[in-house]
Amino acid sequence: MVADTSTHTTKPSIGDYLRNNIREYGLLVALVIIMLFFQFVTSGVLFRPVNITNLVLQNSFIVIMALGMLLIIVAGHIDLSVGSIVAFVGAISAIMLVKWGLPAIVVVPACLVVGGIMGAAQGYWVAYQKIPSFIVTLAGMLVFRGMTYVVLGGRPIGPFPKDFQILSTGFVPDFLYFLNPSPEIIKNMVALVAVLALVGYAIYAGLRNRRINEQHGTENEPFVFFAVQMAVIGVVALFIGFQLSTYRGLPNVLIVMGVLIAAYTFVTTRSTIGRRVYAMGGNEKATKLSGINTERLTFYAFVNMGVLAALAGMIITARLNSATPKAGVGFELDVIAACFIGGASASGGVGKITGAVIGAFIMGVMNNGMSIMGIGIDYQQLIKGLVLLAAVFFDVYNKNKGKG
């Protein structure tokens, strides 16, 4: 009824804007607060170069899987099997590399294909046979875990050849060493230059976007917000980049992760496929009646998830330098939690890649910070559970308040 009569536009005040977008800023603010909190209580250990590197290595696979999981959740589904896919792909990569002696350049693509097939095997039942994804992937979780035990015969396999380990423990070589102004402090110039370039581009792209919006009369966020946001992100990124440059530079995994985040952000915000997934999650019947092949979209969302889980599986296996049947247990929960903390809706149609990534980092920083503090795994779980609940409550609370 309110909307019926509102034909005129009023410029929203800063307060209104904050209220309407509290979720997105809230998430960013929460991450910064959590980081500062752990930086403080760990007496500065959190942001040490070694620890930042560890943080990246430990969480990269959660972030990578969260990208696929976000699409699944936005499409209105769930995938509980990713932890088991991680284990199975780790196992077969070990068999191919260690037992059969195949080179990494063959094994890596082969494993991605296997992951895709595992995703397809589940996507078929969900998309074409209309079995709820919760059930299909619960079955997948058990089946793939069982398969892992079968192929490994219950014993771990390792260690791996160096060229495979590079995937997760390698660093981008310092080919810009000649630009280095003070080699005593900065050990890796590429890290610094890359971060500088990235922050520069982000500011440039942000400003360009605002200009385009202005030209088309689209509402921009107030400039103060834009500036503060850019400043916070820029400072944090530069700080992290500097810290990394004083250690061993950019981990390879970070590059993989960065490229994937950029690609999936693009797909979800700019591509027709992304748009259709959101529409499908919002109202599957209406989307189907609009001539969109919703079955195929669902199917490929699961294939995509399988491929990303396979990549994550290889990264973890390479990092641990051993394939074990128990790898990846409980990962699905961390990944799903990251998406929900990041603002995805359990009923589908809502969620952002940036949200899921920040959600994953919140989980990661908490894991890492609490471990440094020496908090036991029992309390860690308890606290993470409460954070998840609080984040989702925050969503629901905001939504109800919005209804007035």
Place this chain on the structure above:
Amino acid sequence: MDNIILEMRGITKTFPGVKALDNVSFKVREGEIHALVGENGAGKSTLMKVLSGVYPAGTYEGEIHYDSEERRFSTIADSEELGIIIIHQELALVPLLSIAENIFLGNEIADKGVIHWPQTFARTQELLKKVGLTESPATLITDIGVGKQQLVEIAKALSKKVRLLILDEPTASLNENDSDALLKLLMEFRNQGMTSIIISHKLNEIKKVADQITILRDGGTVETLDCHKEDISEDRIIKGMVGRAMEDRYPPREPKIGDTLLEVKNWNVYHQHHRDRQFLHDVSFTVRAGEVVGIAGLMGAGRTETAMSIFGKSWGHKITGEVTMRGQPVDVSTIPRAIKAGLAYVTEDRKQLGLVLINNIKENTTLANLSAVAANGVIDERQERKVAGDYRTKLRIRSHSIYQEAVNLSGGNQQKVVLSKWLFTNPEVLILDEPTRGIDIGAKYEIYTIINQLAAEGKGILMISSEMPELLGTCDRIYVMNEGRIVAELSKEEASQESIMRAIMRSGEKH
């Protein structure tokens, strides 16, 4: 009869930024049927929510007097206790529970939490008899039609010792027979001394049953008409609702009819769920360029099913028959193919099947033809904005921008967004299924104007509607369907409410 049971005085209710009710006064006499009419957004539902305690006392200004005492309801339970029962437009029944369970939901006949089933069933049987239903109390809600579900809602109200029954658009989704039955029931209740308030858009029904009519417009009371003192015509009511005399409810049109566009021959379809039951029998029809063709019929006649089975086999199975466009056979076996063949289907259920409610106008507009605003799978934001903006202007969609979410639009504007979506696929033939259901008179007129424009552009329009005056007012030719068959084809001159009903009745006798 002149006992005032309810008086609402000076009710003002504001939402952030909007005054939904402005000093509304409303008086209901005991034992009458009082109709509350007004366009969507006039404040009818808000007023009833104030009355029933959905908006608790203190959140509005003004006084409510009921049974000659001032009342301040803070919850729905408070008003129900005094016998004020409201039945909402969207039925509040649980589909997979039985009639008996639904009627006593939250109000179970139980002893320490243990339900007394024999008594529950006996009471239900009694209540069902009062509303003229013969179903077993154990029947699941999902197994009975919408008309009967509405009666179950009334039975539920009766179980609560109702004195003032409020019905919000009770006949909106009912066919004529079910509506008649419902109205008769209301009149019977009136004879027994019960008071009802009925909110409705169907003026002919109001005329049939109402003792008094109160008209709201833009959150204020316009007038209260006494149907026993003067003869109130539909035009008189409309004049009050829109604030001006509405000379003609249907915009005039000079039909320019061209060649045959869509032809469907011997269309046979089996039921979607009951797989060996044939639902459509040898349905054949044509739609020509520039022509508006209607399909009349009762609920369940197979009109929507005909449309959906043609549109990409979205309904039914074992579908046989031939579809041609401009004389050429076309493949309509999937929705993308049907769209490619030049068909568009605007659904009767815009919220469930037409819109992605949580998406905005822009995203809904381009959904069915997204590739037209994209290159290599990447959406061209600028072009998309332009397309959505153009349709918003052209169809006069009232919203603050193309970024407004569909869920926040009024029914009429939602319907225009669905129309935009399909117009953007550039179809040759549009199938419009109940295009004006649940939208107000002003918006209806705009939709008719759009239909006329489309016809003038040479598109073929196939219009399904349960409102006969609407078909008679807009169509060049009307097919009548009954029980899965086309039973008559009437030219504009032959068509009238009587001739349509006669065709339906006569075909009913044959089978």
